[in-house]
Amino acid sequence: MADASGFQLKQGGPEVYEASWVLAQMGQCAEDLVADAGVTGDQSVLDVAAGTGVVARAAARTGAAVTGTDLNAGMLEAADRFAAEAGLKGIRWLDCDAADMPFPDAAFDVVLCQQGLQFMPDKPAAMSEMARVLKPGGRLALSVWKTRSAIGRAFATVLDRQFGAGTTEAWDMVYSLGDRDRLHDLARDAGLRDFHVKFDIKFARHADPAAFLTGAIAGSPIAETMADLPEDEHARLIGEMIDELEGCFDDDGLAVPVECLTLTARGASRPS
Numbered sequence: 638m639a640d641a642s643g644f645q646l647k648q649g650g651p652e653v654y655e656a657s658w659v660l661a662q663m664g665q666c667a668e669d670l671v672a673d674a675g676v677t678g679d680q681s682v683l684d685v686a687a688g689t690g691v692v693a694r695a696a697a698r699t700g701a702a703v704t705g706t707d708l709n710a711g712m713l714e715a716a717d718r719f720a721a722e723a724g725l726k727g728i729r730w731l732d733c734d735a736a737d738m739p740f741p742d743a744a745f746d747v748v749l750c751q752q753g754l755q756f757m758p759d760k761p762a763a764m765s766e767m768a769r770v771l772k773p774g775g776r777l778a779l780s781v782w783k784t785r786s787a788i789g790r791a792f793a794t795v796l797d798r799q800f801g802a803g804t805t806e807a808w809d810m811v812y813s814l815g816d817r818d819r820l821h822d823l824a825r826d827a828g829l830r831d832f833h834v835k836f837d838i839k840f841a842r843h844a845d846p847a848a849f850l851t852g853a854i855a856g857s858p859i860a861e862t863m864a865d866l867p868e869d870e871h872a873r874l875i876g877e878m879i880d881e882l883e884g885c886f887d888d889d890g891l892a893v894p895v896e897c898l899t900l901t902a903r904g905a906s907r908p909s
């Protein structure tokens with residue numbers, strides 16, 4: 638499952654992503670994004686860069702008619718399975734590039750994109766496509782991480798020390814669009830209106846930090862290198878990461894604040 642963004646998951650990855658990131662963090666973020674967009678059961682909703690479909694599922698739980706797209710067909714196959722397991726039938730999945738989507742103009746009441754745009758090589762094209770398929774007055778809600786979290790810092794400290802400086806450099810893409818002005822510019826240039834960026838703190842929470850970090854690493858670009866380590870070496874590195882995360886615990890386990898920017902906007906009417 639190689640991909641243009643350089644940040645896709647290896648075989649078995651969707652399951653690992655669900656059990657680590659979605660459980661700890663993306664699930665709650667998806668609920669927030671659906672609320673930010675004000676999704677209601679009578680709407681048509683597009684989830685762009687859907688991944689394993691956590692946002693699409695949150696939108697579908699309102700009763701909305703949901704379509705999920707992603708560049709990675711493997712992720713969408715898993716998304717279809719996870720939706721069925723959650724008892725959510727009827728979500729439509731389509732693998733396509735966000736910069737070139739096969740939908741007519743003004744096809745959706747709501748367009749959602751959670752933590753996807755920063756990985757796309759042509760962000761203006763992707764944003765223009767999202768604006769194009771949005772109905773005039775329809776609602777866009779899109780989130781990106783603002784800065785590297787304590788989890789990212791723990792990964793960088795431990796993995797760069799173990800495998801050499803720069804090992805995790807490419808992961809900076811995760812935080813590469815955490816800039817309010819750039820989001821404003823992208824929204825303005827795409828012809829969206831009433832755009833607004835909200836800065837808030839999400840949390841990554843997990844009762845079992847070692848299980849979470851093991852899963853998070855297994856879904857990362859360094860998964861194979863880590864998987865090749867002897868078991869005790871692997872456990873030592875996970876232990877070092879937990880040490881780095883000291884201060885990010887509460888009585889329920891790991892509780893890591895993560896800075897997030899959410900762009901909301903409305904679709905503009907287009908000349909006919």
Ligand SMILES: C[S@@+](CC[C@H](N)C(=O)[O-])C[C@H]1O[C@@H](n2cnc3c(N)ncnc32)[C@H](O)[C@@H]1O
Nearest residue numbers: 642686687688707708709734735751753756757
């Ligand atoms: C960090 S994941 C986020 C997935 C999901 N939105 C979530 O919240 O869990 C980023 C996703 O963006 C997708 N992606 C990257 N570039 C893309 C593009 N140009 N078009 C569509 N999807 C893309 C990847 O395949 C991946 O599934």
